[in-house]
Every structure is written in C-alpha cells, then in structure tokens.
Amino acid sequence: MSIGVRLVRNRWRTAGQGGGALHERRVSHHMEKSIMKGLKLATAVVACSLFLASPVLASRAEASRAAEDPGTYAELLALLEREIGAQLTRHLQEEGRLRQVTVSVAVDPQKRRMVVDFGPGYLPGDEQNYGELFLIPLAADLRHYSNQAGLEILDVEFLFQGKQIEAHFPEDRPMPRATKSRSAHTQALVSSSHGYIALHPSRAWEFQRPAPLGLQEDVLSPTYGDELQDLLEQRSGLVVHRARSRSKDPHPESGHPWEQMSSRYHLKALFPERADIWNELPNSPSSDREVKEDIRARPNYANHLGVDVMLSLHTNGNAAPGVRGAEVYHHRTKPEDKALGDSILCGMREVIHAQPGYESFPVRAESVAEGHGENRIGTMPSVIVETAYHSNPEDVAALQDPVFRSAAMKGVEKGYRLWATGKACETLALDPLADVQIPVRSSRFVPVAFKGNPQYPLVLELSVASCVGGNCTPSDEEFMDPGQPVQLELLCNGDGVGTVRWRTRLRDADGVVTEYQEFNQSCVLT
Structure with missing residues (x-):
C-alpha cells in the first residue's frame, strides 16, 4: 500500500506499504548455493525464497521438525541475519550512504514473533519516515516466507540497538x-x-x-x-x-x-x-x-x-x-x-x-x-x-x-x-427450532432466535423438506425493523392431519445467510 522507492533511469519501483516488496531483491549465486547446501530444505526455503527465487516448499511437518533442530534453527537465523544485512547495505548505498550494519534475528514460535535488531549505523529518523519504505516490505517478506516454511510468524518487530524506534525519537510521537x-x-x-x-x-x-x-x-x-x-x-x-x-x-x-x-x-x-x-x-x-x-x-x-x-x-x-x-x-x-x-x-x-x-x-x-x-x-x-x-x-x-x-x-x-457500538463480530447463525404441534384450523407464532449482526431488511426463508398428509406451501417473510421480533406464523388451515418438515434459514441485505435448520410441524386433532 505505501510506497517504497528506488530510482532506476529516472523511473521508480515501489513496495507495498502494508505488504510485500515489489522492488527487486537479489542474492548472489554463491549465497544461494550456500543456503541450499547449508540447511535442510525446510528451513533453507525461508532464506532462499525470501530474497530471490521460486522455492520448492517442504511440508509444514518437515518444517516444524527442522525448526525443532537447534543446529538447523541457529543456521537459519544466521543466514537471515546475513541476508537482511546485505539488503540493508544495498538500501543505504542507493541512498548514498556506504556502511555495514550488524543484524541479529530472534524468533519466538509460540508467540509467532520475530525480532530483527539493527546495530549502530542505521537509525532512520523523521526525514526517512522512520524507515517504513524499506522496513514494511521487508517485514511482509519475512512473514510470508517464514509462514510458508512452517514458522508461523505474525509479528515482525524492528529494534535499533535494542530499542524501538519510538524510544530514539520520543518527541516525534503524536500525543x-x-x-x-x-x-x-x-x-x-x-x-x-x-x-x-x-x-x-x-x-x-x-x-x-x-x-x-x-x-x-x-x-x-x-x-x-x-x-x-x-x-x-x-x-x-x-x-x-x-x-x-x-x-x-x-x-x-x-x-x-x-x-x-x-x-x-x-x-x-x-x-x-x-x-x-x-x-x-x-x-x-x-x-x-x-x-x-x-x-x-x-x-x-x-x-x-x-x-x-x-x-x-x-x-x-x-x-x-x-x-x-x-x-x-x-x-x-x-x-x-x-x-x-x-x-x-x-x-x-x-x-x-x-x-x-x-x-x-x-x-x-x-x-x-x-x-x-x-x-x-x-x-x-x-x-x-x-x-x-x-x-x-x-x-x-x-x-x-x-x-x-x-x-x-x-x-x-x-x-x-x-x-x-461495542458489539462482537460473530457468525450469523440460527438457533435450533423445536418441533411443534398445532391443532387443525388454527395457527401459532413461533419465535426465531439467532446470533450475529445481520444487515436489515432480513428475510426468513421457509422451504419444504418433506410433506405428508396435506398441501405444504413454502414462503419468505421479510423483517424491516431490527426491533421487530423475527418469528414464523405456522398455519394448519384444513381439517386433515399431517406433518411437514420445514427447512429454514435467514438471509440479510448483504447476502449473508445462515446454515439451514430443520423442524417438524404437525397438524393434529384436539
């Protein structure tokens, strides 16, 4: 979404502000070979695909087993540190700054969290928009490829000499x-x-x-x-x-x-x-x-x-x-x-x-x-x-x-x-409806309870699953007012007895529908 910019012959390439980078990421042939040789496939895929190529992904089970291997895990982090550092060096060179910056990477799989800590030499301030044009695409790549390799990473946090960027520029944080x-x-x-x-x-x-x-x-x-x-x-x-x-x-x-x-x-x-x-x-x-x-x-x-x-x-x-x-x-x-x-x-x-x-x-x-x-x-x-x-x-x-x-x-x-409005977002769902018996030549209103937050008008659909002993007519009932109770009017108009099995569901104005609920209506003699 945001932009990351890299001038190339007076044209620019951009990187998604909320997501992955679209600018080129290059890794040397030597680095690619060392990654593939130095790690099992399940973990090598993270480092290799992150900065270059079309990986052959291992299964999540294989990736999880590899992550549990301390030696493999340590080597993965070392490779990530080197490659992130190389990417940062290229980024700084493009901005006219020549320097090497140390990088350390730590992962907490249980919290789905990765922390990347940059050493002295990289502290993007106000005029660099606090590094977001470089760091946000980098974080997206780290999440994506780590997740594909079986390391479920949601939160990627960047530290600068062990501190959050806000700690270095406390006066720049809006109140x-x-x-x-x-x-x-x-x-x-x-x-x-x-x-x-x-x-x-x-x-x-x-x-x-x-x-x-x-x-x-x-x-x-x-x-x-x-x-x-x-x-x-x-x-x-x-x-x-x-x-x-x-x-x-x-x-x-x-x-x-x-x-x-x-x-x-x-x-x-x-x-x-x-x-x-x-x-x-x-x-x-x-x-x-x-x-x-x-x-x-x-x-x-x-x-x-x-x-x-x-x-x-x-x-x-x-x-x-x-x-x-x-x-x-x-x-x-x-x-x-x-x-x-x-x-x-x-x-x-x-x-x-x-x-x-x-x-x-x-x-x-x-x-x-x-x-x-x-x-x-x-x-x-x-x-x-x-x-x-x-x-x-x-x-x-x-x-x-x-x-x-x-x-x-x-x-x-x-x-x-x-x-x-302080309401929880929850799936629209009908509560089960109990079977009902109604005397012939009478009717009954049956309340319909549901969970969720439908957009009105709300339609209650009633269709026939089976019908024995009478003329069973499906119907739709529209409810315009959220304050109006949602209910079915069930009729037994004739003199004969019989049973209909109804299928019913709710459909709201946005097309959201519930799963069907089924119940029996029996017309009985008193």
Whole structure:
C-alpha cells in the first residue's frame, strides 16, 4: 500500500506499504548455493525464497521438525541475519550512504514473533519516515516466507540497538487525543491510496504504485473509497471526509485529472497557507520527498479535521505472485487500534464469503502491528485496509469486480460499526427450532432466535423438506425493523392431519445467510 522507492533511469519501483516488496531483491549465486547446501530444505526455503527465487516448499511437518533442530534453527537465523544485512547495505548505498550494519534475528514460535535488531549505523529518523519504505516490505517478506516454511510468524518487530524506534525519537510521537466514546463518533476520514506525485529535481509526474498486472491502484482505490463513504454515511451515520479530490477537472501543474492526484496536492489547494499539513520536508534532498510528504499529509489532515476514525484503503503488492488476500494493519504503538482492525477483518470475511465465487477468498484472521506513518501520525483510531493484492491474478480479477468491491466495503463499514457500538463480530447463525404441534384450523407464532449482526431488511426463508398428509406451501417473510421480533406464523388451515418438515434459514441485505435448520410441524386433532 505505501510506497517504497528506488530510482532506476529516472523511473521508480515501489513496495507495498502494508505488504510485500515489489522492488527487486537479489542474492548472489554463491549465497544461494550456500543456503541450499547449508540447511535442510525446510528451513533453507525461508532464506532462499525470501530474497530471490521460486522455492520448492517442504511440508509444514518437515518444517516444524527442522525448526525443532537447534543446529538447523541457529543456521537459519544466521543466514537471515546475513541476508537482511546485505539488503540493508544495498538500501543505504542507493541512498548514498556506504556502511555495514550488524543484524541479529530472534524468533519466538509460540508467540509467532520475530525480532530483527539493527546495530549502530542505521537509525532512520523523521526525514526517512522512520524507515517504513524499506522496513514494511521487508517485514511482509519475512512473514510470508517464514509462514510458508512452517514458522508461523505474525509479528515482525524492528529494534535499533535494542530499542524501538519510538524510544530514539520520543518527541516525534503524536500525543493521542483524549478518549471519546465510540458511540459518540460523528466524523471519519477515508483515505484512498496514493496518486500522482512529482519527483525531484525533474518534476516528472509518476504514479506511486506499480501495476504489474495492469491494475493501477492509484486510480482504482478511490472507487472503493466512494463505496465506503456511502456506506459510512448511510449505515453508520457519519460525516465522511476524503483525503483526495474526486474532481475530473485538470490539475493545473500536471495536467492530470484532480482525481488522479495524490492527497498532498489536494490539501495544498485546500489549505495553501498550511504547509505544515502537506509540505513537511521542504529542505529534503530526496527525489521522493513529496512521496513522504503525501504519507504524512493524510493523517495530518485527519488531525486537522478532528475526525473520530481514519480508514485508509489500499491494494497490496508482493514480488511473489502467489501472495493474496485481504489484510489490515494497525500501528505498533497504538495497540488499542487492533480491536478495530480485527473487527473490520471479521466483517469483510463474513460479507465477502457470502458472495458466490468468493466463498474461499483469503482474509487474514487478525490485524497486524506495523509502523505505517498513516496510523502513527493520526491521533484517532487509524487502520490500513489492504483489500487485495494487485500482484496476484485472482485478486486482480476480484478487485475489478463490482460485486467484490461492494462486499469488501460493506465488510469494512460493518466491522467499524460493530466496533464503534461495542458489539462482537460473530457468525450469523440460527438457533435450533423445536418441533411443534398445532391443532387443525388454527395457527401459532413461533419465535426465531439467532446470533450475529445481520444487515436489515432480513428475510426468513421457509422451504419444504418433506410433506405428508396435506398441501405444504413454502414462503419468505421479510423483517424491516431490527426491533421487530423475527418469528414464523405456522398455519394448519384444513381439517386433515399431517406433518411437514420445514427447512429454514435467514438471509440479510448483504447476502449473508445462515446454515439451514430443520423442524417438524404437525397438524393434529384436539
């Protein structure tokens, strides 16, 4: 989602801010051979595939056995340390700094946690956006390939001489806003992706994100923002602000439509006197200075507005085309935002999986702690939603499908709303229904209990599994009001006795359905 930048003949390659790197990762032929010879396949796959190639993955059982071998495990960590160090050296050289930095890696498999500690010589500060353009893609790769090798890693934390980055720059951490009741929320900022940016010194205009399969995130994500804005206004009752313009008029300086420009330029036009919002690095020599300013501009705008929540929408990318699915990120220093991220993922999973063809679309189980500037700078609850991967063919097809777009954004809004109202996200499910006997020529109302948080109107479907002794008619009953009890009216209109076995389920306005429940209705003589 965010951008990592590497200039090559005045063009840049980018890395997913919430996910895997799309820039080139190279490892020497000698290193590749030493990895394959020095480790069992189950652990070598982590180091080898992380920085280069198409690995032949071992089974998880083999990987687990290898991880339990202390010698193999130690060698794996040593290889990771050397390779991460080599990647960092190349990164620093590209920035014009020549230095070697020691790296140590430790893993706690039970906590699914990896800690990478950089020695003296690498301490990215404010002007480097605290290293997020390099570190976040690196963390994504470490998670992905470790998990494929059977080392279930969720949390990758980077330390600098044994301390978190915040400990080195305590004055740069924004003060959190006074706690406000979630039920009192009134405003949200929806920030949709990146957009055109100017490079220095050429002032050449470039999209911030790559399009390896022809899908341009900078243009696509705002359409997801439109969908989410409507849902937040209609269902959550929020006033929604946008970080990017949706105007099709030309931007005067670039000539591109305003809707394709990054937030930085939109906010410059809105607040020309507030350079502190959109021009925080005026003296930076970096060619990608305005990229870094764009990252800061979005949460700066959220802070200026005083919104109650900031939701950033992106697509993700990874050099490995098999990586796919929806993910959400919160900032490591704001662990209270994890509950919001988890609820959004739960909502997305429920609604996306209810759509035909998307029943098994990958949605991460829980929000991941990372170091994104968007989440760090925003003083309100802030999360980054990576809807899918623009580097994966299946995800690219989904991202262009209006059905998927609608379902994904309904899930985001629902997850936010449940979190804001203090409700747990749980699977929609019908409670079992008891068999019932009804005298002939009479009727009875039967209450229907369920778990979950359906979107109204809610339809109770009643179909016939079997029918003996009468005329059994299926029906659907719609319930418009959440305060209205959901119930069945069961009739025995004739004089004869008989039994019908009903199949019933609930279906909500977003297409979410329960499993069927079956019960018997018998019409009896009194």
